[in-house]
Amino acid sequence: MGKRQGRERRLTGGVALPLLGVFLLAAGAAWAQGAPGGETEAYRSFPLIGSRLAVWGAAQLHLNFAAFILGVPMFAIIVEFIGWRTQDARYDWLARQFMKLTFVAYSATALLGGLLTFVFITLYPRFFGYLAGIFGPTMWVYAGLFFVETFTLYLYYYGWDWLSGPRKGIHLGLGVLLNIWGTILMFVANAWLTFMMSPSGVDEAGKLTSLWGAIYNPTWMPINVHRLIANITFGGAIAAAYAAFRFLGARTDEERAQYDWMGYVGNFVAVSSLLFLPFAGYWLGREIYAFNQTLGITMMGGFMSWLWVVQAILIGVLFIGSNYYLWLGMERIPGSERYRSYIPYLVMILAAGFIVWATPRSMVATLEEARAMGGTHHPVLGVLGVMSAKNTAVNLMILTTFVSFLLYRRANRVATVSWVRSGMTAQWIIMGVAAAVVTFYGVYGYFVESIVRIGFSVYQVLSVLAAIVCVMAIDIPMFRRARSTGAIRWGQIAPRSQYVLILLAVSFTWLMGLMGFARSGIRQHWHVYGILRDTSPEAVTPALGYAANMITAVTAIFLAFLVLIFWLGGLGERGAKG
Amino acid sequence: MRVPLIVKVGTFALAVMGVYAYYANSIPQIQSTLPEELSLEGGNVTPEQLVKAGEGIFKGKGTCEICHRIGQKGTRAPDLAGIGATAAKRKPGMSAKAYIIESLLDPRAYLVEGYPGIMPKVDRPPIGLNRSELWATVAFLQSMAGTVDVKLDDIPKTAGAVVAAEGAAQGAELKLPGDPKAGQVVFMGKGACIACHKAGAIGASPIGPDLSQIAKIQTPEYIMAKILDPAGMGTMAGYPPNMMPPTLGQTLTAKEYIDLVSFLLTLKGEAAAQAPAASKQ
Numbered sequence: 001m002g003k004r005q006g007r008e009r010r011l012t013g014g015v016a017l018p019l020l021g022v023f024l025l026a027a028g029a030a031w032a033q034g035a036p037g038g039e040t041e042a043y044r045s046f047p048l049i050g051s052r053l054a055v056w057g058a059a060q061l062h063l064n065f066a067a068f069i070l071g072v073p074m075f076a077i078i079v080e081f082i083g084w085r086t087q088d089a090r091y092d093w094l095a096r097q098f099m100k101l102t103f104v105a106y107s108a109t110a111l112l113g114g115l116l117t118f119v120f121i122t123l124y125p126r127f128f129g130y131l132a133g134i135f136g137p138t139m140w141v142y143a144g145l146f147f148v149e150t151f152t153l154y155l156y157y158y159g160w161d162w163l164s165g166p167r168k169g170i171h172l173g174l175g176v177l178l179n180i181w182g183t184i185l186m187f188v189a190n191a192w193l194t195f196m197m198s199p200s201g202v203d204e205a206g207k208l209t210s211l212w213g214a215i216y217n218p219t220w221m222p223i224n225v226h227r228l229i230a231n232i233t234f235g236g237a238i239a240a241a242y243a244a245f246r247f248l249g250a251r252t253d254e255e256r257a258q259y260d261w262m263g264y265v266g267n268f269v270a271v272s273s274l275l276f277l278p279f280a281g282y283w284l285g286r287e288i289y290a291f292n293q294t295l296g297i298t299m300m301g302g303f304m305s306w307l308w309v310v311q312a313i314l315i316g317v318l319f320i321g322s323n324y325y326l327w328l329g330m331e332r333i334p335g336s337e338r339y340r341s342y343i344p345y346l347v348m349i350l351a352a353g354f355i356v357w358a359t360p361r362s363m364v365a366t367l368e369e370a371r372a373m374g375g376t377h378h379p380v381l382g383v384l385g386v387m388s389a390k391n392t393a394v395n396l397m398i399l400t401t402f403v404s405f406l407l408y409r410r411a412n413r414v415a416t417v418s419w420v421r422s423g424m425t426a427q428w429i430i431m432g433v434a435a436a437v438v439t440f441y442g443v444y445g446y447f448v449e450s451i452v453r454i455g456f457s458v459y460q461v462l463s464v465l466a467a468i469v470c471v472m473a474i475d476i477p478m479f480r481r482a483r484s485t486g487a488i489r490w491g492q493i494a495p496r497s498q499y500v501l502i503l504l505a506v507s508f509t510w511l512m513g514l515m516g517f518a519r520s521g522i523r524q525h526w527h528v529y530g531i532l533r534d535t536s537p538e539a540v541t542p543a544l545g546y547a548a549n550m551i552t553a554v555t556a557i558f559l560a561f562l563v564l565i566f567w568l569g570g571l572g573e574r575g576a577k578g
Numbered sequence: 579m580r581v582p583l584i585v586k587v588g589t590f591a592l593a594v595m596g597v598y599a600y601y602a603n604s605i606p607q608i609q610s611t612l613p614e615e616l617s618l619e620g621g622n623v624t625p626e627q628l629v630k631a632g633e634g635i636f637k638g639k640g641t642c643e644i645c646h647r648i649g650q651k652g653t654r655a656p657d658l659a660g661i662g663a664t665a666a667k668r669k670p671g672m673s674a675k676a677y678i679i680e681s682l683l684d685p686r687a688y689l690v691e692g693y694p695g696i697m698p699k700v701d702r703p704p705i706g707l708n709r710s711e712l713w714a715t716v717a718f719l720q721s722m723a724g725t726v727d728v729k730l731d732d733i734p735k736t737a738g739a740v741v742a743a744e745g746a747a748q749g750a751e752l753k754l755p756g757d758p759k760a761g762q763v764v765f766m767g768k769g770a771c772i773a774c775h776k777a778g779a780i781g782a783s784p785i786g787p788d789l790s791q792i793a794k795i796q797t798p799e800y801i802m803a804k805i806l807d808p809a810g811m812g813t814m815a816g817y818p819p820n821m822m823p824p825t826l827g828q829t830l831t832a833k834e835y836i837d838l839v840s841f842l843l844t845l846k847g848e849a850a851a852q853a854p855a856a857s858k859q
Contacts, residue, residue, distance in 0.1 A: 249583050293696040294704060297644050297654070303608045310602050449694050502587060506594045524610045530703035541610035548602030552595045559591055563584065 042126040043536040051123040052538040053550065058119045060513050060554040061561070062112035064234075067227070067512065069109050070182045071235025072102045075269045077175035084168050094262055096160060098239055103157050104569035108561060110146075124536075127527045134201075134208050135192055138215065142188045149181035183228065190223050191215040196528050197519065198291040206531040218291040222284035229280055232273040234508055240266030241505030242566060244498035247491075257491035263501050264329065270504065271322045271405075275398050279465065282391075282457040288522075289454060295529065299522045300387070306544055307518055309360045312390075314511045316354035319397045321504050323350060323404045328497040335485030336411035342403075349400045356393035359384040383446070391457045392442030395464045399435060402468050406475065413482035423478045427471045434467035509558060513551035521547070613639035617800055617811075618710040618730070625717065625726045632718025635711050640700060642715075648722070655697065656690045662724020675728055678719050682712060683737055701738040708738040754798075754840045756833075761841025764834045769826060771838075777845055786821065793843045801842050805835065 046054040076098040083091025120128040132139065156174040163171035194217050199206075201213025208214065243263035250256040289296035298304060327343055330336035359381050383389065417423070441456040448456075523529045525539045533539075542550075616631060623631075636642045645655035665674035665681075669688055672680070680687050685697035700707050700715075707715065709730065716728045765771045766780060774786035792801060804811040808822035830838065 245583070245587060248587070292698070292704070294641065294644075294698050298641070303610045306605050306608065309605060310598070313601060314598065499587075499590060502590060503594055506591045507598075510595055510598055521610075524704075525612050526704060539612045543607035543609040544605065545599075545603035545607050546609075548599045552599040555595055556592065563588075 042124075044123050044125070046119075046123055050538055051536065055116070055119050055123060056550060057554050057557075058112060058116040060516060060551070061558055062109065062116045063516065064509060064512065064554075064558045065105055065109040065112055065561075066186070067231045067234045068238050069102050069105050070186055071231035071233070072098050072239060073175065073179050073182065074232050075236060076102070077172065077179060079265065080175060081172060084172065090261070093258075094265060097262060098266075099157055099160075100569060101239060101242060101566065103153070104565050105562070106150075106153060108565055124527075127532060127534075130206070130528070130532055131192060131195075134195065134211070134214050137211065138188050138191060142185060145181055145185045145188070149178065149185060152178045152181055186227060186231075187220075187224050190227065191217070191220055193519075194219040194223050196526075197295070197523055198288070199528050199531050202531060206528065218287050219284060222280065222287045226277070226280035226284050229273050229276050230512070233270045233277065234512060236266045236268070236270030236273065237501075237505040237508040238266075238562070240264075240270060240501045242266075244501035247498050248495060253491055260491045260493055263498065267322070267325060267501055267504065270508070271401065274318065274322070275401065275468070276465070278394055278398070279458070279461040282454065282461065286454050286458075292529070295522055298524065299518065303541075304518060304522060306360065307514065307521075309358055310544065310548070311511065311514060311518075312354070312358040314507050314514070315357060315394065315397075316350075317507050318504060318511070319401055320350055320354065321500050321507070323401055325497055325500045325504070326404045326408045328494055328500070330408055330411050331494065332489045332492045333408075333411040333486070334489075335414070336407075339407040339411060342407060346400050346404055350397055353393035353397040353400070356384045356389050357397075359389070386446070387457070388442050388445030388453060391445070391460050392438055395438040395460045396435060398464050399431060399438075399467065402471070403431070406471070409475070410479055410482075412485045412488065413479050414485060415478050415482050417478055417481070420478060423474050427474055430467050430470050430474075434463045437463040506555070506559070509555045510551060513555055514547075517547045517551065615708065616711050616714065617708070618713060625721075628714050628717040629721040629726060631711075632714035632716070632721075635707065635715050636718055639705070639711065640707060640715060641705060645697070654693070656693055658719065658722065660723040662720040662722045662726075665719070665724070674724050675716065675720065675732060678716050679712075679728075679732065679734075682707075682715065683734070706738070709733045709735075712737055754836055754843070756836035756838075756840030758837070758841040758844045760834075761837035761839065764830065764838045765841055768834060769830065769838055770823075774821065777842075789842065789845055791846055793846045798839070798843060802839050805830075805838065 043051065045051055049057075076095045079091050079098065080095035083089065083093075083095060152174060156171065156178050159171060159174065163174070191214070195201075195214050198217045198219040199214070200217040201210040201215070202208055240263045243259045243266055247256055247259035247263060250259060285296070285300070288299060300308070323346065330339065378385075415423070438460045441460050445453040445456050521541050524541050525534045526532065527534050616635065618628070618631070646658050649657065649659040651657050661678070662674060665677040666672075668677050668690075677688075681697075682700045685699065686695045689695050698705060701712060712733045713728060713730050716733070717726045720726045720728060762780070765777060771777070771789075772781040772783070774783050776782055776784075776788045776790060777792075778790045800811065806827040808824055808826075809820055827835075
């Protein structure tokens with residue numbers, strides 16, 4: 001064990017600390033850029049691919065890794081806590097496995113963060129100088145926190161055995177601290193990027209009037225919450241894909257059982273947090289509209305409107321994939337046959353929701369086509385293209401996914417409590433009411449203004465979330481002393497289920513790139529919206545096809561990096577075995 | 579032959595991403611281009627040209643089409659068909675022209691019933707139309723069932739001031755290898771600019787426009803082009819046309835030309851340039 005850890009220490013610690021120094025240097029350079037008044041060269045070009053692609057690639061890669069290393073510790077600590085309370089060693093093993101993935105990805109995150117900073121400083125010196133002039137003090141806070149987070153991570157990971165047994169509480173405390181540092185780090189960085197979209201704390205000429213005003217700009221908190229949830233989803237999905245890969249390559253039943261379980265937990269975490277993402281997304285959307293209607297309309301109804309159709313395809317894949325994985329998983333649970341008849345109905349709801357979600361509102365049509373349709377909207381399907389219909393569809397898809405989970409949860413259990421009939425009835429009523437509320441606001445949304453309509457989405461999501469909480473509040477006591485129809489046969493799941501987990505991880509990563517493009521692209525030719533114009537030769541915001549090619553390329557590089565890093569991380573394990 | 583697992587999984591992942599990329603490439607491709615600055619000040623523009631330029635702004639830089647339709651009821655903003663005539667009936671005592679200008683510069687001053695006050699001031703960032711562009715946009719809107727009678731002077735001189743200042747700030751940061759001090763010498767000597775123009779504390783001639791804040795109200799591109807092709811760039815309203823010599827491009831050396839432009843880009847005086855027409859009032 002000690003030999004293995006020593007090797008990992010040399011591998012990751014040897015890289016991360018010098019990078020911290022590099023980062024500090026970079027932050028210092030950036031700070032210096034902000035000082036002199038406007039004599040800086042505005043743009044420099046990057047060979048072959050150009051400055052825009054260079055910064056795009058570095059930013060997307062860094063964010064992918066950052067999301068992973070921030071998301072995984074959040075659920076690792078929960079898993080470790082469960083293991084501590086239940087004294088089930090499997091959970092402790094799982095938490096450590098998750099943290100091992102974080103640990104090996106940490107250096108890559110730092111490296112890419114340094115690279116991104118250098119790309120900004122060298123290629124967009126005036127813009128970065130301006131940002132450093134506004135946010136200089138927070139950049140030092142960021143560097144300091146990075147330092148503290150690194151050492152907390154080292155202590156948490158290497159102290160796993162040392163802080164076990166009676167000292168487990170201290171270890172858990174370190175894990176909590178690690179998450180706190182990581183979350184604050186993300187909040188600081190979010191202030192910089194949200195300022196670019198919704199600047200505040202500056203006058204019309206862009207001069208700083210309040211640093212706190214610049215940090216606490218209108219989209220800061222919605223992005224913080226959105227990213228916090230999305231990171232958990234992303235971390236869960238990547239960890240599940242890792243488990244799937246290990247499952248497919250496993251040589252023994254024991255290994256298969258372990259990684260099947262790990263994949264299930266990773267996917268459970270990803271899907272559970274995914275259910276909360278639309279709420280954060282609507283909040284963000286509402287704040288964007290409230291900050292600047294033009295920005296909001298550009299995002300949803302302007303040149304970016306087709307992006308949401310692509311997003312719809314991905315959301316559809318995520319929901320259908322997640323449900324399919326659960327249904328496949330039920331096949332390894334004795335007693336699940338009782339619920340198979342429900343699945344076709346769930347498929348129908350998901351398919352209908354997917355179709356609605358993917359229906360575009362306005363179509364780019366020729367004059368003849370537009371005349372034939374009577375406008376740019378399809379005469380029949382056009383009504384399904386608006387947000388009212390889409391919100392209704394996605395909320396019903398969330399509810400359906402929850403039903404799939406409920407069926408999975410009770411697949412090998414038969415409730416024995418005396419009030420089982422009334423409990424089940426209450427659950428169906430609650431879900432029916434939630435579906436009715438969602439549908440009511442979906443229809444009512446057609447008759448009100450967009451600013452009111454976007455508020456309805458909050459009621460829709462809240463009713464679904466309330467239903468989930470209430471149904472679970474009944475379900476947990478109802479199945480507490482349930483009769484078992486047999487143990488889950490971990491490891492005996494169809495291999496295609498593991499490809500579903502990989503599909504979900506790839507889709508989450510691609511979707512993350514797409515949403516990053518949306519967030520950044522709505523500013524169009526502005527570095528800082530309405531304050532600092534992008535006057536570079538590459539100020540044009542590219543079309544979706546171009547963006548998709550770039551997102552695909554970066555996602556492929558990210559996944560290749562991830563495989564390489566996990567392979568490197570596994571070398572120690574092999575050495576220990578061999 | 580047994581295919582390694584990494585190849586199988588890698589191919590699967592690439593295929594998934596390929597499908598997404600293929601789909602994104604199959605749907606309509608719309609890119610957001612950089613809006614071009616339009617400068618018509620002093621140019622000999624016919625109403626037809628003005629209306630055409632306005633239509634381009636309406637569909638492009640102005641982003642009006644995102645909410646407004648022509649001949650079709652919008653959900654976010656009123657139908658603008660016939661606005662040239664209906665604008666005269668919106669506010670009692672206000673002409674169509676005045677109403678349209680007010681609607682562009684202060685959209686919330688009057689809201690058409692049933693529509694929310696979501697329109698931004700179009701002379702402010704991020705849309706940021708300049709005076710020329712506002713002039714053309716008003717002409718285009720008037721052309722829909724109305725009479726195109728808008729003049730540049732109808733557009734308040736304060737309109738687009740923030741954008742002009744921002745443009746000037748960015749323009750001032752344009753690095754030219756010129757020497758402003760040497761440019762001032764050219765301005766007062768070989769260029770003979772001082773014969774007609776005032777530039778801050780230098781000169782006092784009222785023959786040509788006051789250039790004391792030229793860097794604040796014009797782009798570097800305009801200033802550079804105006805020196806080389808004065809007639810082609812038009813003459814400011816209220817001043818006699820064709821007075822500026824068209825030969826500066828031949829008589830000045832490259833260094834003198836760059837020095838002169840560098841000097842002009844330093845002129846960001848606070849005192850507003852007074853057009854003769856305005857000073858007569």
